[in-house]
Amino acid sequence: MKAAAPLKVGIAGLGTVGGGVLRLLETQAELLEARCGRRIIVTAVSARDRTKDRGTDLSAVRWYDDASVMATDPDLDVVVELVGGSDGIAKRTVEAAFAHGRHVVTANKALLAHHGAALALAAEEKGLTLAYEAAVAGGIPAIKGLREGLAGNNIREVHGILNGTCNYILTEMRTTGREFAEVLADAQKLGYAEADPSFDIDGIDAAHKLAVLTGVAFGVTVDFAAVHVEGIRHISSLDIEYAQELGYRIRLLGIARRTDQGIEQRVHPCMVPIGSPIGATDGVFNAVVADGDFVDKVVLVGRGAGAGPTASAVVADLLDIARGRSTPTFGVPAGRLASLVASPIDRRKGRYYVRLMVVDRPGVIADIAASLRDQNVSMEAFLQRGRAPGEAVPVVLTTHDTEEAAMQRALALIGGLDAVLEPPRMIRIEDF
Known part of the structure; x- marks a missing residue:
């Protein structure tokens, strides 16, 4: 049986993650070939510094100063974009890859957050893959x-x-x-x-x-x-x-x-x-x-994050492409x-923690409670460590479930009280 042709990969960006991908592909070459039935080889790279030691021999690969030009290389199957950024060279590289029939693997969450839908459409119209496991939570297959x-x-x-x-x-x-x-x-x-x-x-x-x-x-x-x-x-x-x-x-x-x-x-x-x-x-x-x-x-x-976990996610995507697996983006x-x-x-409904720095004097807590009451916010617990009459002391309160808009109105009222010395600090409580 004739061996399957190798999957030819170009990597744009040889920083921490790019270096990790190179090392993983080299170290696990036999394992990866056994799992996908073909070799995965890096044939082109784009990086600013050609002299830096990346821990692997790159003498045989084609070097490009411009990653978007590398993406047009006719001897590539996949472009791995590890440059980063929501626009600029990263976006041009991905768009060039799709225009020239190349699959894309990226770790670029900013690019996807701002242009994900358009890039997904561009890939799918050409029957190509846009894979991005490494863009979210590193080595976790989220x-x-x-x-x-x-x-x-x-x-x-x-x-x-x-x-x-x-x-x-x-x-x-x-x-x-x-x-x-x-x-x-x-x-x-x-x-x-x-x-x-x-x-x-x-x-x-x-x-x-x-x-x-x-x-x-x-x-x-x-x-x-x-x-x-x-x-x-x-x-x-x-x-x-x-x-x-x-x-x-x-x-x-x-x-x-x-x-x-x-x-x-x-x-x-x-x-x-x-x-x-x-x-x-x-x-x-x-x-x-x-x-x-x-x-x-x-x-x-x-x-x-880190070289190893993120490279693991990039290579998992490369294996899917090597196997011919395709899933909508x-x-x-x-x-x-x-x-x-x-x-x-402002429609969020839940519990809240609030910390205040207040002057310790009679009537302060009653004023705070009135501000909450006026916005239909119900107090659940109240904490004050010790007393310091006439001085600043921290007090903490938690609320029952309430709507964010009401909580924000109550905080504005509380922050306006003479006895409250700093802006109220609020943290939302999530009872997962």
Whole structure:
């Protein structure tokens, strides 16, 4: 029997992930060939620095300075896009690959969050694959799990820890008692956070991933603009201590949920029960939880970033292409994706944690309670550690279920009280 022709791959971007893909393909070459029935070989690459040691011999491959030109190479079957960014060279490279009949594997969540529906349509019109397992949660098979493993379910909700940098920072704050800025500086020294950490700590990275997960989970067009995004800059060690006292952990979560008003998409800090799968996921690990009508809850936990885990996801997509497996990009043909009907954050209904810094004097708590009462917000619990008459003290309250819009109105009233010295700090409680 004649051996199948090798799958010829071009890699755009040879940074951490690109180098990991090269090493995995070389180290596991025999295993991969046994599993897909053909060799997977890298025949072209595009990177800025040709002299850098990537840990593997690249003397025989074709080098391109422009990744979008590499994508037109007639001797390629697949282009692996690892450049990053929602536009520019990454987008041009993917579009050129489709225009010239090449499949695409990408780890680029920003590109998919902003242009996923259009790129899916471009791929499917040509009978090509747009694969992106590595774009969400690194080595965790979140996309395949939702799109293929849970294909027989209507998904009610998907939520999870989608950014390892934030999870590491929040874990370190809890275990060491240090404040956000100090732990962030250490995370940058260790390489867990970028020199400019804004995309991570302000929730943008997680929001990109959530937008993609929403498209897969609910069969809708990816709509990044509909994601409500908050980061973790305002979380203090005091909040983490109070969370522990109340039986919670603080996590930056991405949540996509089907509601009567539409699909809500939100990224923000949450308090979750300590004993929940999300509450138990510490450090740089990611976790994705899907809730389907027949399967109920499925939990996936693993490393969400790094050379090895992300390369593992890229190569899994390459194996599917080598085997000739084809699945619609977002689970249903791109032309049949429904328009996303967004449920705004102010319709969210749930419980809330609020921390206040107030002057310890008679009548303050009554004023706070009146502000809540006037907006039909019911207080569940109230915590104050000790007394310091005439001085500033922290007080914490939690509420029963209430609508976000009412909670925000109550916070505005509370923040306007003379005895409240700082803007109220609010964290949503999710009882998963």
